[in-house]
Amino acid sequence: MPSLIFRKGLEMKGAVAGILAESYHSTLIEQLKANDFVYTSGRLTVHLAREFGFCYGVDRAVDYAYQARSRFPDRRVFLTGEIIHNPHVNEKLRGMDVRFLSDPGETVDTLTPADVVILPAFGVTVQMLQQFDAVGCTLVDTTCGSVLNVWKNVKRYAAQGYTSVIHGKVWHEETQATASQAVASGGAYLVVYNDCEAGDVCDFIRRGGDSAAFLAQFGKAASDGFDPDLHLQRIGLANQTTMLMTESMAIGEMLKAAMTDRWGIADLAAHYTAFDTICSATQDRQDAVVSLLQEQQVDLMVVIGGYNSSNTANLARICAASKPTFHISDPDCLLSRDEIRHRPIGAKGEVVTTNWLPLSGPVTIGLTSGASTPDNLVGAAIATLDAFCN
Ligand code: SF4
Structure with missing residues (x-):
């Protein structure tokens, strides 16, 4: 039996707007944008790329996932896997009892027609879609245009x-x-x-x-x-x-x-x-970081985003070609003014690097984030950098 498919939202946008803003918005980032994408505090200057963070496709996917949870409070809601490649966002959804078919013990075989399945922004295979159709579950399709x-x-x-x-x-x-x-x-x-x-x-x-x-x-x-x-x-x-x-x-x-x-x-x-x-969002983020590197004299670059996020990894590659670059998955990777946990370009795992931040004198840091990184994480990273420098 064909599935019921939601492709243009679930008429719950207003109901979830508050929780989305509370979860992912950053007042600091809004102030920084209003200040020509520059943050200054004591000896620290941060230049933020003019295009960064959530793209239109990710924004929509996360919105629809929250709408789905809100519209079907009594039904099981599944994601096929990570909705986007950001651990913070995925954990938030787990906390709302959204289940992941990619988790151990979860399989398509256990789905029933009463279940709701959210398809991620990067889409699913034709075979997977056929499996959902065969079950007849409700689909929330967030595949990006x-x-x-x-x-x-x-x-x-x-x-x-x-x-x-x-x-x-x-x-x-x-x-x-x-x-x-x-x-x-x-x-x-x-x-x-x-x-x-x-x-x-x-x-x-x-x-x-x-x-x-x-x-x-x-x-x-x-x-x-x-x-x-x-x-x-x-x-x-x-x-x-x-x-x-x-x-x-x-x-x-x-x-x-x-x-x-x-x-x-x-x-x-x-x-x-x-x-x-x-996509234009990917291109805009790549162009913005190239401009930042050309226009500002930064001491180092920090790139924030999931390690399995393709667009984030590519932003880090661009930065690393000309500046010391630290790709971190989360602000928690900023361990101290002496230590940073990050994934070097092309490496499979994280390392901890010492003496990463100039300990005296003015320091100028360039910052960007991948299309699956919410603003609140970027804001938290800036606050931590400020604490380390001042
Ligand atoms: S990176 Fe591009 S294609 Fe992927 S979700 Fe964002 S806008 Fe869509």
């Missing part, structure tokens, strides 16, 4: 016989959902993580090669039955919406050049197509 735009394009690629080459992380929910859309539409896909992997794909496009070796490298990142000799003849580029824009553009240029070499410029359109699928 920017993700839906990517899906629309990969479906078009499939219909026109192009393989979707997705610049993304094969383990990320959004990329898995996008790949499933390509397959459900009768197409093939290949996920490339970075320019190094894209270079290997380009080599195969130009010169062909050992299909078995190619599949040994990319098999887990390609659709079932992927045949590089066949499926790389006609490709369309797509992106996970939160990737580094400059890297996505570079990969697009690499693939285009390889296809031009292989098929000739006159036939390029028949073999290669692309469209820009980095």
Whole structure:
């Protein structure tokens, strides 16, 4: 039986506005924005990027999750997994008795038609959606419009016989959902993580090669039955919406050049197509941090956001290219004026670094946060920095 699906809110916006503001708003951040994104106190100056924090997709997803809890107080409410990649927000929802299907002991098999399931901003796979439809539970679909735009394009690629080459992380929910859309539409896909992997794909496009070796490298990142000799003849580029824009553009240029070499410029359109699928919120945050780095003389950068947040990790990469950068998941990572717990760029886990903060004289810190980080965490981080410096 088809599920009841809420896609445009649950008519409870007013009812949850107060709790959302109380949970995620920051008066300090509002003051800072009004002060041209600068905070000064004693020897500390903080420059906040002009675009930071919750994006429109995350804002909507969190709003709908609270609305769902409020609208169905007597029903079991589930998330498929993390609603967004921020531990603070996910814990708040757990505290409201929103359950996570990704938790041990929870499975789709135990769902009943009376249950409510919230789909996250980055979407779910076609297979998962079919499972929910089969149960007949109520769905609250918060899939972001920017993700839906990517899906629309990969479906078009499939219909026109192009393989979707997705610049993304094969383990990320959004990329898995996008790949499933390509397959459900009768197409093939290949996920490339970075320019190094894209270079290997380009080599195969130009010169062909050992299909078995190619599949040994990319098999887990390609659709079932992927045949590089066949499926790389006609490709369309797509992106996970939160990737580094400059890297996505570079990969697009690499693939285009390889296809031009292989098929000739006159036939390029028949073999290669692309469209820009980095979402505007991701791009705005990346542009803002680049501007901050260019315009302000900061001693160090602090980037706040979940370690599994793709867009946050990419903001940290941009900062680390020119400044000492500390990617922290939470203000609690600011342990003391001597110690900070953070995840270095590209590392799998956290480390504690000492002597991270100049202990005397003026100190200028640049700050930004990922699209899944609420303002109250950024405000708390600034208050802690102030306490450490003054
Ligand atoms: S990062 Fe972009 S695609 Fe992802 S939820 Fe936010 S606005 Fe939507």
